[in-house]
Amino acid sequence: MNLSGNMLELPAPVHYGNLSLEAAFLGRRSIRNYKEDPLDLKEISQLLWAAQGIIRPGGYRTCPSAGALYPLEIQLVAGRVDGLLCGSYSYDCANHAISYKNEKDIRRELALAALGQSMISRAPATIAIYAIFERTTRKYGERGIRYIFMEAGHAAQNIHLQAVSLNLGTVVIGAFRDDEVKKALGLQPAESPLLLMPVGRI
Numbered sequence: 333m334n335l336s337g338n339m340l341e342l343p344a345p346v347h348y349g350n351l352s353l354e355a356a357f358l359g360r361r362s363i364r365n366y367k368e369d370p371l372d373l374k375e376i377s378q379l380l381w382a383a384q385g386i387i388r389p390g391g392y393r394t395c396p397s398a399g400a401l402y403p404l405e406i407q408l409v410a411g412r413v414d415g416l417l418c419g420s421y422s423y424d425c426a427n428h429a430i431s432y433k434n435e436k437d438i439r440r441e442l443a444l445a446a447l448g449q450s451m452i453s454r455a456p457a458t459i460a461i462y463a464i465f466e467r468t469t470r471k472y473g474e475r476g477i478r479y480i481f482m483e484a485g486h487a488a489q490n491i492h493l494q495a496v497s498l499n500l501g502t503v504v505i506g507a508f509r510d511d512e513v514k515k516a517l518g519l520q521p522a523e524s525p526l527l528l529m530p531v532g533r534i
């Protein structure tokens with residue numbers, strides 16, 4: 333593992349898991365209660381790779397993207413992850429690394445922004461999916477908006493199935509106040525939060 337500046341290279345993702353894809357479909361369900369135990373970096377690596385990892389030359393990713401324009405970004409909100417300081421991290425898919433954004437523990441603030449959904453403050457980590465709409469609407473106009481929502485669904489399902497395969501629990505959270513989530517995550521004006529996925533041990 334390499335740390336240069338505020339960038340932390342993640343362990344290489346595993347490409348052959350213990351569970352068949354079909355068994356992952358069967359095991360998928362929304363899980364809202366997690367154990368106190370921390371997650372580890374291998375698990376975080378695997379989940380982020382599932383969300384938006386690069387899988388072949390040209391920057392193509394685990395999820396399809398309209399026009400290969402990749403409007404989605406992933407932010408990790410870490411509370412209890414072995415080897416990580418508490419805080420927010422941006423996923424850098426090109427380097428399969430995370431970069432430290434800030435050290436604030438925003439889990440409670442995020443839970444309040446999500447209408448008090450306390451699983452966010454209890455989970456050791458939450459994966460936030462947000463989008464830069466302009467990357468796609470520049471080419472596709474208003475239709476690009478629906479493409480981006482579809483892409484968030486692809487990423488969320490990848491995270492869900494990867495969590496099943498790692499024997500972790502997660503749930504897709506779409507009910508939140510956009511402006512408050514945006515503030516908690518420290519997003520820029522052009523960055524729009526789409527989904528939150530708390531993850532923890534079951």
Ligand SMILES: Cc1cc2nc3c(=O)[nH]c(=O)nc-3n(C[C@H](O)[C@H](O)[C@H](O)COP(=O)(O)O)c2cc1C
Binds near residue numbers: 362506
């Ligand atoms: C777009 C979307 C938004 C959702 N938002 C929430 C949410 O805010 N809070 C929550 O607890 N579950 C949320 N869910 C999860 C659903 O409640 C859950 O998928 C549904 O009850 C079916 O259960 P299952 O996922 O275990 O099959 C959301 C699911 C989707 C697809």
